[in-house]
Amino acid sequence: MKRIWSLIVASMMILSLALTGCSQQPAEDASKDEFKSQIFFKGSSTLAPVVSQIATEFIDANETWNKVNADFPEKSIDLFVSAGGSSAGVKAIIDGTSDFGMVSREVKDEEKEKIADYKEFRLGLDVLTISVNPENPILDVKKNLTTEEVMKIFSGEYKYWDEVAPGLPHNEIVVVTRDIGGGAHQVFQDKVMGDAQVKAEAIQEPSMGALVTKIMENKDAIGYASYGFVNQNVGKITPLEVDGIAPTEGNIISGAYKISRPLIVIKSGELLPQEQLFVDLMLSEEGMKTVEKMGYVPAK
Amino acid sequence: MKSDKAFELIIKMFTLVSVTILGFIIFFIGAESIPAFRHSGVAGFFANERWHPIGAEPVLSILPMVLATVYVSFLAVAIALPIGVGTAVFLSCIAGESARRVLKPFIDLMAGLPSVVFGFMGLIVVVGYFERHFSMSSGESALAGGIVLAIMILPYIVSTCDTTMAGIMKSYKISSDSLGVSKWHMVRYLVLPAAKRSVLAGAVLALARGMGETMAVMMVIGNSPLLPRLLGKCETIPALIALEMGGAPVGSLHYHALFAAGLILIIMRFAVSMAVWRIKRGADL
Numbered sequence: 001m002k003r004i005w006s007l008i009v010a011s012m013m014i015l016s017l018a019l020t021g022c023s024q025q026p027a028e029d030a031s032k033d034e035f036k037s038q039i040f041f042k043g044s045s046t047l048a049p050v051v052s053q054i055a056t057e058f059i060d061a062n063e064t065w066n067k068v069n070a071d072f073p074e075k076s077i078d079l080f081v082s083a084g085g086s087s088a089g090v091k092a093i094i095d096g097t098s099d100f101g102m103v104s105r106e107v108k109d110e111e112k113e114k115i116a117d118y119k120e121f122r123l124g125l126d127v128l129t130i131s132v133n134p135e136n137p138i139l140d141v142k143k144n145l146t147t148e149e150v151m152k153i154f155s156g157e158y159k160y161w162d163e164v165a166p167g168l169p170h171n172e173i174v175v176v177t178r179d180i181g182g183g184a185h186q187v188f189q190d191k192v193m194g195d196a197q198v199k200a201e202a203i204q205e206p207s208m209g210a211l212v213t214k215i216m217e218n219k220d221a222i223g224y225a226s227y228g229f230v231n232q233n234v235g236k237i238t239p240l241e242v243d244g245i246a247p248t249e250g251n252i253i254s255g256a257y258k259i260s261r262p263l264i265v266i267k268s269g270e271l272l273p274q275e276q277l278f279v280d281l282m283l284s285e286e287g288m289k290t291v292e293k294m295g296y297v298p299a300k
Numbered sequence: 301m302k303s304d305k306a307f308e309l310i311i312k313m314f315t316l317v318s319v320t321i322l323g324f325i326i327f328f329i330g331a332e333s334i335p336a337f338r339h340s341g342v343a344g345f346f347a348n349e350r351w352h353p354i355g356a357e358p359v360l361s362i363l364p365m366v367l368a369t370v371y372v373s374f375l376a377v378a379i380a381l382p383i384g385v386g387t388a389v390f391l392s393c394i395a396g397e398s399a400r401r402v403l404k405p406f407i408d409l410m411a412g413l414p415s416v417v418f419g420f421m422g423l424i425v426v427v428g429y430f431e432r433h434f435s436m437s438s439g440e441s442a443l444a445g446g447i448v449l450a451i452m453i454l455p456y457i458v459s460t461c462d463t464t465m466a467g468i469m470k471s472y473k474i475s476s477d478s479l480g481v482s483k484w485h486m487v488r489y490l491v492l493p494a495a496k497r498s499v500l501a502g503a504v505l506a507l508a509r510g511m512g513e514t515m516a517v518m519m520v521i522g523n524s525p526l527l528p529r530l531l532g533k534c535e536t537i538p539a540l541i542a543l544e545m546g547g548a549p550v551g552s553l554h555y556h557a558l559f560a561a562g563l564i565l566i567i568m569r570f571a572v573s574m575a576v577w578r579i580k581r582g583a584d585l
Contacts, residue, residue, distance in 0.1 A: 085546035172437035179353065179523075182547035197352070201533060203440055204523035206543055215426065220437050 027050075037065060037075035037236065042082050043089020043102030044183060045207060046126060046226055047263050050294045051102060054287050055079035060276065065274060072274060079278070086183030090115075093268050101266045105183045119267045121279055125297040127260040128188055128224035129239035129247045131212075135219040141165045142215060144241040150192055153222060154201030161182070161220065175202040176214045176223030184208065187261045188224050210235060224259070228254070228295030252297045263296060326566065333560035336360055339553060345560065351525040352552035353544075357541050364525050366564065368442065368534035372517060373510035375446030376453055377503050377529075383450075384457030384506075385499055385547045390459070392465035393487050404462070411455035419519035422577035434531075440522030441531045448516050453506035460502030464495045501579045508572040511565070514538035537565040 041051050059079060065072035081102075084092075094114045104126060111179035112118050130150055132138060142165050145153075152158045154175055161168040177198055178184045185198075205211040205223075212229045215221045216236045227247055229238050239247050242259065251257040271279060281287055288298035337345065340360045352359045387407070391400055426447050430439030468491050476486045522533030523543055535543075541558050548554040 087547050087549055091550055173440040179543040179547055182544075185547075197355075200526050201524050203438060203533065204543055206518060206523075206536070210519075214438075218431060218438055 002292055029152060032100075035065070035073050035075060037073075037273065038078040038080065039275060040080045040082075040099070041100045041102055041265070042084060042092040042098040044086045044104035044263070045083035046104040046184070046228070047102040047123070047265070048081050048083035050123065050263070050291055050296065051265070051282070052081040053294065054282055054290050055278075057290070058281060068277060090266070093266055096268070099267070103183070103264045103266055105187055105261050107264065107266060111256060115266070115268045117269045119269075119271075121265045121267075121283060122262055122299045123265060123282060123296075124263045124291040124299045125252055125260055126263055127227045127247050127252050127257055127297075128184060129227055130222065130229060130242055130259075131215055131225040131237045131239045132222050133217075133219040134238045135234065136161040136222075137161075137166065137168055138240075139238060141167055144244050146243055147192055150197055150242060151194070154193060154198050154202070155196040156201065171220045174214075174218050174221040175199060176211050176213060176221050177202045177204055178208065178224075179204050179206065184224065184226070185260075188259065191259045227297070231295035239242050249297055263291070263299075311418055312462040316437060317582060329559055329563050329566065331557055334444055335564045336553065336556040336560040339557075341556050345564070349525075349527055351540075353548075353557050358553050359556075360553070362537065362540070362557075362561050364527050365535055365537045365540050365561065366568070368517065368521075368528040369536040369565070369568070370527035370539075371534065372445045372521065373507050373534055374440055375442065376449035376510045377457075377507050379446055379450035380454045380457055380506060381499075381503050384454050384502065385457065385461055387454075387458045388461035388465055388495075389487055389491065391462050392469050393491060396443070396444060407455050407458050410451075411459075415452065415513060415516040416519075418448055419450050419494060419516035422516060422520040436531060438522065438533070440520055440533050442528045442534045445517045445534075445536070449510050452513065452516060453510050456506045456509055457499075457502040460505060461495060461499050464498035465491050468494045497579060497582055501576055504572060504576045508569055508576065511536075511569055511572065514542050519543055537561050537568075538577050541565075 004224075041048070062077060063066050064074050064076050066074045068077075068201050084104075086103045086105050089098075089103050090107060090111050092098035093101040094111070106122065107118075125262060130145060138161065145164075149164065150160070153164065153173055154177070158164050159229060160170050161173055162170045164173075175198065177188075180198065181229075189198075204215060208226050208229055211223050212233060213227050215223050215225060216233065225237055225239070230237060230247070241247075242257070245251050245257050247257050252260060265279070265282065267275075267279075283300070285300075288300050291298040308477065309463045339358070340347070345361060346363045346366065348359070348361045349364050350359045350361055358506040391403060391407075395403065422444060426444045427439035430436050430444060432439065472486070472490055476490065517536055518539035521535065521539065523539050525535050525540075526532060528534040541562055544554070545558055548558055
């Protein structure tokens with residue numbers, strides 16, 4: 001008897017394995033009638049902590065949907081935020097694998113073409129600061145680099161610090177970048193490098209956190225640290241001025257500091273009432289406060 | 301009898317399912333990498349030292365990454381092998397039963413530590429040490445990767461060698477004790493020569509393991525697509541894929557090139573696994 005049972009269980013397992021691929025279609029149909037209590041966010045690793053923070057506060061305050069709005073059923077609020085890069089966020093919307101995409105760069109026109117009924121919500125702005133270790137003697141000599149100097153440092157034309165400004169030590173410049181194909185690097189490439197390439201000796205870090213850590217630990221390092229991270233690590237890394245303009249909130253809002261990128265949440269098609277509710281929350285004063293608290297410049 | 305038949309059928313089905321899945325994975329990776337090979341040709345993939353998948357004129361050559369993968373793995377095996385074999389000799393021939401019972405699981409446990417932990421330790425300890433004590437501008441280097449990887453593959457070498465050595469020790473202990481041969485003489489002239497093949501198998505197994513390691517290596521080698529030098533930065537194939545996959549738009553040449561890199565890594569590891577299999581067939585394991 002036991003053996004027969006084990007046989008049945010085994011064959012069920014195989015069957016379930018074989019059928020998992022088929023489940024996607026029916027689930028989509030069901031979502032129209034049934035209340036959708038889960039909302040998925042995917043994309044930019046810069047934006048993910050912000051959305052995650054707003055979502056956590058929202059869930060803690062309400063727990064179930066009917067407490068937010070009496071018309072909604074009593075279902076627990078499940079908001080899932082996963083980071084995987086801006087391009088992954090756009091891809092998730094094109095493929096329909098996520099409800100919202102998080103993107104920390106402008107969405108390209110050819111990407112918008114692939115998304116039916118494209119919608120975007122701007123949460124805020126981030127800039128890439130050209131940051132160095134606070135112990136770097138360049139801070140005593142010059143606090144300002146021109147775009148051309150930044151380009152020469154990153155492309156390897158300036159190899160040692162004393163080439164940037166006389167009086168600096170003859171130490172090799174340690175250039176730290178994000179992965180060359182990623183969203184942050186594309187912004188930097190467009191706004192600073194132009195057609196020049198970043199030198200092959202540059203250290204490619206897998207995340208903005210790792211990039212900032214490298215600058216904090218190596219006094220010869222220079223890299224494009226996100227504004228939010230600079231604010232979270234005041235005193236441990238120091239941003240330089242670019243073309244005489246410091247990355248301050250005023251300069252970022254006015255657009256004077258040019259190495260900036262938007263923080264956008266994108267969506268394809270009409271929003272469900274509960275989705276609209278959460279988007280409104282993100283764009284509300286409270287949501288903007290969270291954006292600011294995480295170190296970015298809020299959109300409003 | 302009937303249930304035996306059914307059981308056999310189910311086992312066969314399981315095997316078929318897993319073999320099919322594996323086949324599909326390889327097929328998928330192969331199919332996805334075709335556009336990249338079509339762009340630069342199979343030879344072009346190893347033609348020069350430049351990897352530049354985006355931009356107007358993409359150059360796809362993963363020669364630096366292939367060499368770096370081999371370089372870092374061999375470096376790791378070179379560092380780990382003497383330590384590993386020494387540990388195995390100690391465990392099987394010198395340590396008492398109680399010491400062995402404590403140490404063996406401890407070493408096996410090392411194999412189970414998440415690789416990001418090794419990477420983190422490597423970043424703080426090894427890379428930090430290089431920066432403070434050598435006049436290196438940045439501590440990220442092939443050597444740092446080799447050291448971190450050596451610690452990670454140590455359990456594989458120890459396990460393979462220890463099993464064989466303990467077996468040899470067991471079968472010859474009484475005879476050599478009765479002949480009055482010293483323990484060290486026995487290790488030198490009996491245990492080590494007899495375990496030669498499994499030492500080799502352990503080393504190659506560790507090499508295969510090392511080639512695929514992603515996270516820990518990626519954190520300490522700097523990920524610069526350069527030809528590997530001992531104290532220079534480099535980038536292994538797994539690091540390349542992990543780093544760039546998130547940013548490569550689906551269907552782009554960059555995306556296909558990363559799949560091609562994955563295919564090359566699979567072929568490299570397959571070659572190493574074949575070597576393990578050949579060696580093991582010769583050894584009595």
